[in-house]
Structure formats: C-alpha cells, structure tokens
Amino acid sequence: MAEDLVRSNGTKEEQYQALIPQIKALIDYESDFVANMANLAAALKEQFNFFWVGFYLVKENELVLGPFQGPVACTRIAHNRGVCGTAWAENKTLIVPDVDAFPGHIACSSLSKSEIVLPLTYENQCLGVLDVDSADLNSFDEIDDKYLQQAIEILLKASAI
Secondary structure, three states, X not given: OOOOOOOXXXXXXXXXXXXXXXXXXXXXOOOOHHHHHHHHHHHHHHHHOOOEEEEXXXXXXXXXXXXXXXXXOOOEEEOOOHHHHHHHHHOOOEEEOOHXXXXXXXXXXXXXXXXXXXXXXXOOEEEXXXXXXXXOOOXXXXXXXXXXXXXXXXXXXXXXX
C-alpha cells in the first residue's frame, strides 16, 4: 500500500471502520514489529488527532517507551504503576475518563486529560501496551476499545515477534 492515509469523516465508529482496512493494508505485509507499531501510531494520530498515541514495551520488568506520535513522553514505567503499568499488570484494557482521578497516574504531560491503554498480548504474554491520550475529558469508550483491539490484532498477526 502507498503510505498515504485517506482520512474519513463521520461518527467515531465510522472513522474506525474506514481506518481499520487501511491499517491492515499498511502493515499486513510488513513483518517488522517496530515499523508496524510506528505506522499504527501515526495512522491513529493522523485520523483522530489524539494528543498522544504510542507504545510501551515490556523490557526487564518495566515498560520502556516505543514508537509514538505526540510530545515527548515518559521513558520508563514500573509494573503496576500509572495507567500503563496497571493495564500491563492486570492484562486488560483500562479506559480512564479523567486521568487526574486515577490513583497513581503518571503525568507525562499536564495536557493529557483522558486515556485508554490496551495490552499487547501474544501467546498469553503481555509484550507491552498501546497508550492513547486525549486533551479532552471522557474521550474514550467501548467503541475505541473494540477497534483498537482490532488494530492490535492486525499488528500482532503481521509482525514477526
């Protein structure tokens, strides 16, 4: 696929429905995990103009910053610390409507107001997390969870891990 992304309008769900096939076409025939994470983060940032989109990868019992789009970020996050560390520890998606209300939230930027974090689980092992932040409160819901899960499945299937 050409590296051009066709941005769509409509409801959030309609935008995801238009984006998911493009993500699949973009990364389906590339096996490099880092390249695929980078393009996935860029596609999500470009389509939705999220404040921050990126990955943290499990390395030596902590999360280490991976490919991302947005302002500079925290480089390392401890297990079970903040939203990302908690999503990793619990191996489940966390949707946080107001990050300031989340106990132990790590504020990489005071401009981030809400967040969704999804684990990257492969063969029952959490490899890392996809972290998406918004500058607005209550930006994420089950629609985001559903389609971001699909994007992660495409990423893990295409990538040689």
